[in-house]
Amino acid sequence: MRIITEPKETIGRYVASKLDSGGKWTDFVAFGLVNNDEELMAGVVFNGYTPPAICMHIAAEKMTPTFIAVIMDYAFRQLECKRVTGVIDRKNRASRRFALHLGAKLEGVMRDATPKGDTCIYGLLRKDAERWLAPRYKQRMEQ
Secondary structure, eight states, X not given: OEEEOXXXXXXXXXXXXXXXXXXXXXXXXXXXXXXXXXXXXXXXXXXXXXXXXXXEEEEESSOOHHHHHHHHIIIIIISOOXXXXXXXXXXXXXXXXXXXXXXXXXXXXXXXXXXXXEEEEEEEEHHHHGGXXXXXXXXXXXX
């Protein structure tokens, strides 16, 4: 597996195709995880950067701890964000569990926010993401 950042439009389309809400981004940064056949297995889109926060959208068939560490490093070390915000369809239980696994906290529910219904707002603060910024992941990223 290999991490890519270009072509960001391809990664963005991959992420958008997996999201219930679609997703059309104009100003964004993207990270992808490709397998040995160069097929995207995971994608992350960051947009809406307003220091000290950014929005993150994730879609994945397969995820690795090193990939998670790379995206956390980007948000919290490179951009020096204090928080990352995720917006997840209330019915998407797998994504909601994954957000909690990352360390995010449910901050609220926007009722009837999309044609499909309610949307959950998750916030991930740097202090709750510290395990992903651990030295063991940094060493893997540099390999």
